[in-house]
Amino acid sequence: MRNISIQALALALVVTGATSRGAGQTGTGETVIQKATEQFENSPLKTTSLGEGMFMFSGDGGNVTAIVDDGNTLLIDSGIDSRVTELSEAIVKATMRPVTQLVNTHWHFDHIGGNVFFGSEGVSIIAQENVKKRLLSVQDVLANYGSAHTDGDTVIYIAPANVVVVGDIFSNHFYPIIDLASGGSIDGMIHSIDQILAQSDERTKIVPGHGPVATRADLQDYRDMLAQVRQRIQALIASGKTIEEAVAAAPTKDFDNKWGGGYVFPDVFTEMAFSSLVGNGASH
C-alpha cells in the first residue's frame, strides 16, 4: 500500500525532480518524499483539542481532524498507513467512540494512508459530492475552489465551531508542495487562499495540511509570501531566465528563515513555482 502511494506521489513530483544534482545525490522530488516520509514515520503523534468536540491529530502524515456529533464521528484525512493503528487508538481515546465516516482533503499518500484500515473497520469513506447531503449539518460547507495544491482539493468549513480544514493548500509554516502533475498551480493556491480568507475572521481556527493550528493572520502571512515569491519568479521568467538561473537568483531568500525549515527546500519550491508559471507540469 505505502509503496503504491509513494509511487503515486513520486509520479506527481516528477516535474520537480527533473533537476538532478551532482554525483551521489537524488533528484529533488525524491528527496522531498524521503524527507517527508522519514518525518511522518518518526514524529510523535499529538492530539490537539479544537473545542466543540473536535480534535486534530498530527505527526503521522498530514493533519487528521475528528469531528464528533450525535451519532457520528467524521474523520477528515487518515495519515500514513504504517501508523493507522496508533492513530485509531488516539482517536478513540480523545473522542470516546469509533470513527464512523471519513472524507479526504485530497489523494496524497500522507492524507489517505489509513483509508484501507478504516474501510475494513466498516467506516464509510465518502466521496466529496456526497458529503454535504449525507453527513454534515446544514451549516457546514464543503468547498472546492478549483485546482490549487492538486486538482482535487477539498476545503471543509465547520461553521458552528468556526473551524476550517484546508488540507495542503496551507502548510504551517513551510513551503508547500505544488503538485503540478496533478493539476496544481501557484496561482490556484493563491486563489483558494483568498477564498478561505474571505470566509474567515480573526477567531477562525484554521487546520492546515501540515503543522500546528493557525489563525487567519498566519494564513494571510503565507498568502503574502506566496504572492511575493510568485511576483519575483514571474519577473525572472519575463527577463528570460532559465529555471536554473531562477533558482540561482534565490527569489525566496528573505523568506527562507521562516518558511524554509520543512521538507520542501527553497530551491525545490522555486522550481515548482517556476514550472507552474511557465505552464510546465500539466502533463495529464
Ligand SMILES: [Zn+2]
Ligand atoms: Zn498533499
